Amino acid sequence: MGKIRVLIAKPGLDGHDRGALVIAQALRDHGMEVIYTGLRQSPVQIVQAAIQEDVDVIGLSSLSGAHKTLFPKVINVLKEQGASDIPVVGGGVIPAEDIPYLLERGVQKIFTSGSSTEALALYIKQLVNPEKEQLKSPEKIAHIGIAVQQIDHVISFYTDTLGLELEGVETVESEGVKTAFLKIGESRLELLEPLDNDSPIQRFLDKKGEGIHHIALETEQLDERLQNMTSEGIPLINEEPKQGAHNSQVAFIHPKAAGGVLFELCRHTEGSEH
Ligand code: ZN
Numbered sequence: 496m497g498k499i500r501v502l503i504a505k506p507g508l509d510g511h512d513r514g515a516l517v518i519a520q521a522l523r524d525h526g527m528e529v530i531y532t533g534l535r536q537s538p539v540q541i542v543q544a545a546i547q548e549d550v551d552v553i554g555l556s557s558l559s560g561a562h563k564t565l566f567p568k569v570i571n572v573l574k575e576q577g578a579s580d581i582p583v584v585g586g587g588v589i590p591a592e593d594i595p596y597l598l599e600r601g602v603q604k605i606f607t608s609g610s611s612t613e614a615l616a617l618y619i620k621q622l623v624n625p626e627k628e629q630l631k632s633p634e635k636i637a638h639i640g641i642a643v644q645q646i647d648h649v650i651s652f653y654t655d656t657l658g659l660e661l662e663g664v665e666t667v668e669s670e671g672v673k674t675a676f677l678k679i680g681e682s683r684l685e686l687l688e689p690l691d692n693d694s695p696i697q698r699f700l701d702k703k704g705e706g707i708h709h710i711a712l713e714t715e716q717l718d719e720r721l722q723n724m725t726s727e728g729i730p731l732i733n734e735e736p737k738q739g740a741h742n743s744q745v746a747f748i749h750p751k752a753a754g755g756v757l758f759e760l761c762r763h764t765e766g767s768e769h
Contacts, residue, residue: 711761
């Protein structure tokens with residue numbers, strides 16, 4: 496197939512297009528054909544340009560705060576012109592609380608000012624080539640990891656006070672931890688006790704004390720996600736999956752990627768009960 500064609504447009508009145516030009520160049524660097532409409536285009540002009548240029552995707556950028564009216568207008572004009580098969584993605588200075596509103600009105604995805612151009616380029620490639628496997632959302636919270644000094648000292652809170660079922664206690668020598676898994680619906684709580692002073696859990700306890708250590712998300716597409724995050728420049732603790740507790744493959748994302756929260760991605764391999 497030919498090059499992916501993208502129309503980058505700035506609806507509305509704001510007069511800054513540096514961000515849009517940076518995005519246009521980044522997408523060109525990814526081998527895409529980018530048409531930039533210039534400043535202050537009306538929704539009708541944008542849709543006309545998209546149809547004339549036969550683009551695969553429209554990227555709308557807004558810094559003016561007018562995205563809530565202008566992005567849905569572009570979607571409506573596309574419908575009126577029989578071109579609603581052209582997907583629209585949005586970006587710019589867009590507060591998180593406006594994102595659900597825009598998605599409901601037909602914008603495929605919103606990239607905020609914190610998003611990387613790599614993430615945008617990957618998303619567009621997947622959007623335009625649906626035969627390529629799309630990244631799905633992680634399926635569930637597999638477990639929440641809680642650092643404790645000693646499992647035996649706290650276990651009764653979980654089993655008696657909360658009434659959770661203790662599924663098993665497992666020692667993972669390679670990680671320097673003893674773990675206890677408590678089942679809660681589809682998820683688990685994972686108590687983590689350090690085996691010795693070199694254990695990463697001991698270092699966490701020394702620094703922060705007992706408490707929530709990490710959140711683990713279950714994803715079938717562990718390798719694909721790690722590859723994508725690597726190319727997006729997301730800092731990872733493990734670039735390759737490693738063996739985790741409970742017959743799983745796991746990899747940790749660096750907490751500086753997630754506002755101080757340590758995330759684990761895990762995939763349970765064949766033959767394990769979850
Ligand atoms: Zn974990």
